[in-house]
Amino acid sequence: MEHTQGKKNTGWLKRGIMAECVLILALAAAVSGKQERDVMEKTVANHVLSIENDYIKWVDFTVSYEALCKAYDWDVETHGTEHEIDWIELLAYTAAKTGGEFDRDALKSMEQAAEKLSEGETTIDGLTENLKYYSYYKEAYEAAIGGLVGEYWEENPEYSGDSILLQESSNENLVNNLNSTQTEGTRASNQDGAEGGTADEDGVSNSNRETTEKTETAQRRKSTGQDAAGGQEGAENGAYVKRYGLKGYFPLARGFDYTHFDDFGVGRSYGYQRKHLGHDMMGLVGTPIMAIESGVVTALGWNQYGGWRIGISSFDGKRYYYYAHLRQNFPYAEGLQEGSVVTAGDVIGYMGHTGYSAKENVNNIKIVHLHWGLQLIFDESQKEGNNEIWIDVYPLTRFLAKHTQAAVKVEGTKEWRRTNRIVDPAVEEYEALAPDGVQVPVKDDSLENSRTESQEVEQRLE
Numbered sequence: 001m002e003h004t005q006g007k008k009n010t011g012w013l014k015r016g017i018m019a020e021c022v023l024i025l026a027l028a029a030a031v032s033g034k035q036e037r038d039v040m041e042k043t044v045a046n047h048v049l050s051i052e053n054d055y056i057k058w059v060d061f062t063v064s065y066e067a068l069c070k071a072y073d074w075d076v077e078t079h080g081t082e083h084e085i086d087w088i089e090l091l092a093y094t095a096a097k098t099g100g101e102f103d104r105d106a107l108k109s110m111e112q113a114a115e116k117l118s119e120g121e122t123t124i125d126g127l128t129e130n131l132k133y134y135s136y137y138k139e140a141y142e143a144a145i146g147g148l149v150g151e152y153w154e155e156n157p158e159y160s161g162d163s164i165l166l167q168e169s170s171n172e173n174l175v176n177n178l179n180s181t182q183t184e185g186t187r188a189s190n191q192d193g194a195e196g197g198t199a200d201e202d203g204v205s206n207s208n209r210e211t212t213e214k215t216e217t218a219q220r221r222k223s224t225g226q227d228a229a230g231g232q233e234g235a236e237n238g239a240y241v242k243r244y245g246l247k248g249y250f251p252l253a254r255g256f257d258y259t260h261f262d263d264f265g266v267g268r269s270y271g272y273q274r275k276h277l278g279h280d281m282m283g284l285v286g287t288p289i290m291a292i293e294s295g296v297v298t299a300l301g302w303n304q305y306g307g308w309r310i311g312i313s314s315f316d317g318k319r320y321y322y323y324a325h326l327r328q329n330f331p332y333a334e335g336l337q338e339g340s341v342v343t344a345g346d347v348i349g350y351m352g353h354t355g356y357s358a359k360e361n362v363n364n365i366k367i368v369h370l371h372w373g374l375q376l377i378f379d380e381s382q383k384e385g386n387n388e389i390w391i392d393v394y395p396l397t398r399f400l401a402k403h404t405q406a407a408v409k410v411e412g413t414k415e416w417r418r419t420n421r422i423v424d425p426a427v428e429e430y431e432a433l434a435p436d437g438v439q440v441p442v443k444d445d446s447l448e449n450s451r452t453e454s455q456e457v458e459q460r461l462e
Contacts, residue, residue, distance in 0.1 A: 061391035092137035148248035253288035254404035278373030307354025327352030
């Protein structure tokens, strides 16, 4: 009897101990979960830093090449469907959820979210409702890559037949005339992968969507002096197809060899010790340099550090593209000047190794390369000086290899021209706002005798 009672007591004791263990484990899990959330919140906050006076002070652009590709593919695949996915919103959601990290788990989370969005199971507002920093990442990423994806019209080299006149008085007329002859579209794939060189180093297909077939149009904008220099003067009958997808271009002409690696932040010593705030692409002298995005030339000429260089501002003023160390004696495409409007994919200049000299037109850079950088601007105070924001564009450079533009040499000259023109609605809209001539602010970063704050920043770029 006593033995039986002892067994019962022992059983109750064991169950009591087990219950306490479960409670302890539950409490530990709750504490651990809170700690993880606190760590994540702190991580995100560290990436975001501060937003003062209603504009962003800093951006740490950590979006990986893989994330750019996956988000872009979802955008293109769902374009025109009932549940469209915006690639920037998808990237911003992922960053807000992970603290700006884009590792394997983050990519898996992004894929799961995209699947739900594409099926209409949720909305981006629903996904981001409780993500404190989503709005920050969305604004930051829109500033960085907002001009690279959208609709545009591309010349169809295979077209043959009658053409009709395309009005050029406004973008609205352009769209109406193109749409008047559109039929059901097809998908375009692998159209612009690099050929004969290393520009398709990642083996990525270009999944731009062809949303119409041949238009029997158009008065095409042909640059008789410099196609790259934005002089979309003159007209030539031709045919265009309407596309949706990547309308930004790789910075080197298709088929020209190059090498590169992620060198953002690497030390530089000419002038003084500083970090490299751009991306270097090594190649051959004379390699045609292409405009990555349509915009306005706001800087052109010699700089002690960048040599012959070009600065192009996006139409919305949020991005400033910087191309440096261009060719000696013949650095720029013919006709290019400050105020020129360029279309994405235009030839704007030629690779060289000028710079590191107060004297103009000197090759003091040892290795032939293009230095290109991307500055983000959220406020006028960030255009020049120590408040400038430059981001690492190595993953973006790899991504842009999806969309390359071939160039052909103009016989008897040192000039090259793009082989396939496009009509970018952004150019049409911008020019329509200033039909009598575009007035643009010039970025004054040339080196004079004295070293100003803006010149010190210019030094850090190279």
